Amino acid sequence: MDSEKNAPIAYALPSLETVGHWPADLRITATTDVEAVSAWLAEYQESPQTWKCYRREAERLLLWLTAQDMTLAEVNREVLRHFEVFLGDPQPSAQWVGPVKPRHHPEWRPFRGALAPASRRQSLIILQGLFSWLVEAGWVRHNPFRLMRDKSRRLNNQTPRIERYLERELWEWFWQWLNQSVGQGEREVYESARRRFIFGFAYLLAPRISEMSDSRMGDFHQSEGRWWWSVVGKGNKIARIPLPDDMQACLADWRQALGLVGMPEHHDDTSAIRALDKQRGIGHNQLYRLIRDTFNEAADALEATQGNQAHIAALRRATPHWLRHTSITHQAQAGISLRHLADSARHARLDTTARYLHNEAIEWHDEQQRHQIVSRTTQDDTESL
Numbered sequence: 001m002d003s004e005k006n007a008p009i010a011y012a013l014p015s016l017e018t019v020g021h022w023p024a025d026l027r028i029t030a031t032t033d034v035e036a037v038s039a040w041l042a043e044y045q046e047s048p049q050t051w052k053c054y055r056r057e058a059e060r061l062l063l064w065l066t067a068q069d070m071t072l073a074e075v076n077r078e079v080l081r082h083f084e085v086f087l088g089d090p091q092p093s094a095q096w097v098g099p100v101k102p103r104h105h106p107e108w109r110p111f112r113g114a115l116a117p118a119s120r121r122q123s124l125i126i127l128q129g130l131f132s133w134l135v136e137a138g139w140v141r142h143n144p145f146r147l148m149r150d151k152s153r154r155l156n157n158q159t160p161r162i163e164r165y166l167e168r169e170l171w172e173w174f175w176q177w178l179n180q181s182v183g184q185g186e187r188e189v190y191e192s193a194r195r196r197f198i199f200g201f202a203y204l205l206a207p208r209i210s211e212m213s214d215s216r217m218g219d220f221h222q223s224e225g226r227w228w229w230s231v232v233g234k235g236n237k238i239a240r241i242p243l244p245d246d247m248q249a250c251l252a253d254w255r256q257a258l259g260l261v262g263m264p265e266h267h268d269d270t271s272a273i274r275a276l277d278k279q280r281g282i283g284h285n286q287l288y289r290l291i292r293d294t295f296n297e298a299a300d301a302l303e304a305t306q307g308n309q310a311h312i313a314a315l316r317r318a319t320p321h322w323l324r325h326t327s328i329t330h331q332a333q334a335g336i337s338l339r340h341l342a343d344s345a346r347h348a349r350l351d352t353t354a355r356y357l358h359n360e361a362i363e364w365h366d367e368q369q370r371h372q373i374v375s376r377t378t379q380d381d382t383e384s385l
Helices: 002-006 033-044 048-067 077-088 117-137 168-180 186-205 209-214 245-257 284-304 309-317 320-333 338-345 350-354 359-368 376-383
Strands: 220-223 226-232 238-242
Touching: 033 048, 033 117, 048 077, 048 117, 077 117, 168 186, 168 284, 168 309, 168 320, 186 209, 186 245, 186 284, 186 320, 209 226, 209 284, 226 245, 284 309, 284 320, 320 338
Parallel strands: none
Antiparallel strands: 220 226, 226 238
């Protein structure tokens, strides 16, 4: 990540000299849009995943502006409207859309495809923050998002309820399938054990994918006779999460597959999730692909048995972050209190955690069945006539 952070944003943009003006009251050391955006990104260098996400959205804007022969200072409400349309259909496709490639590969492109509405909202939310910062820095005079009608609604990416998760019936089928899908060779047996640990870890502790990839054996530790998982999460916040008994069993089984004895020792700095050599850790992207591939393999297996079409579709759509949503949702359904659930999820606000509470909707649905066209009592009386 350090080398990635040092990599410049792709393609140079016009400097201030070429656009013919210098921002008044400049409060940052920058002479190009790229340098100004880099100064903004530097504010997030302690949060690698946030930094990476913010760079991606800023880079898309800068590249698009370059194609329009424009600079950040020239972005007004109309330009912003055109950019929003572009996010939903980046054309010409050959110039903007391509497969996953290293950033300096000649086939690298800033998009994998057109952005869905939720992804477009997220992009605009990030860029709104960028322009607010640039105004304060004296780099641009105006934030075009201020003119967006009904901005609070349009840029609200918080859904009332979490829907991107595996329902319990589907999760139980998936976990059973995962435990049956064991190969014959040494490598296949090892990969099956690794998948069980990864999905058990994700389901039982609700980590973000970067937290899983970065986890060390020593992060699982004992204190006063109880096992905990220590994690440095979003915003560099340190948390300590109780280990359920099932997670202890998952960890013990995985360590056995690695040829290790017992539970981790204190200050063991080796990677928790490991490559095929059983020594090296695996990166965020590799872990992401492994989880996605497993979901697709499970979807194929369920489709082969003519399983529930909605479940098959869910598995094909599922991303690693669905596992976090699934974990938190199922913990809520199991009756874990909102306060402890928020602590486990490491949410700063209780209303974020409350979006996972589906129990009230289920109770409402059950109670609504009392509302009938003809009451049971009236129907019984009619039939007796």
